Amino acid sequence: MSALASPRRMEILRLVWDQELPAGDIHRAMPDVTFGAVSLQLKHLLEAGLLDARTESRNRFYRARKKALGPMAKALEEMWSDALWKLKLAAELDESRRGPRPQRRKTKGKQL
Amino acid sequence: MSALASPRRMEILRLVWDQELPAGDIHRAMPDVTFGAVSLQLKHLLEAGLLDARTESRNRFYRARKKALGPMAKALEEMWSDALWKLKLAAELDESRRGPRPQRRKTKGKQL
DNA sequence: CAGATAGTTTAGTTATAACTAAACTATTAT
């Protein structure tokens, strides 16, 4: 339950609800945080058993484990398809998004 | 949604799910925190629209507003009646309960 | 009225969650 606590993790869960996505795509969908931050949240969800992960070459694909959510799965789907809830969630996300917009670091092999 | 985030608030919500209870009874059910802490959480839930409150003489009665939870209401009920989920929630609550056990201050009108 | 009971509120503390920056591993391409 408490893995569903943060709007950020809900956003992720929703992205991979009915499609598998690589971590990079998930990050691209939330450019207000660093890649590292997203990776940590993915780990959190994974450890809570709410995601499945699969590695393919350089990519790591994530997908929601709806079964693990039990009765919550249906509730979430209904909420997401409900206009009123859409507004509520949008507001919550918006609240969690204040401050400057960081970019992905230009990782170089050996840089000071 | 985010008002459901903490196991503490879930515990409260569950207590007043199908019965109205005065703040004092709710506090008595969670003696590991002060009365003030409970009052603040009640306020939180109230402001999120998840509780109804009614004052009668010295008591303030609280009750869950199931309608406000939409599809979540059913999901919560199902979870609570499910043995597996019971264990999960118990574990979460237990985790949030470490440290010393404070008591309600012996409030005296004018004490130093 | 004084004192007890029921609850809220404020101000300050503490615990925890979320995040950043940078180092790191692994894979692929040149």
Next chain:
DNA sequence: ATAATAGTTTAGTTATAACTAAACTATCTG
């Protein structure tokens, strides 16, 4: 082998949520 891409991890910071102690309001009781 070098460099780029994809992702993770660590260590430290910052923001936020939860809590405590005490002051406070209000109602009831003698």
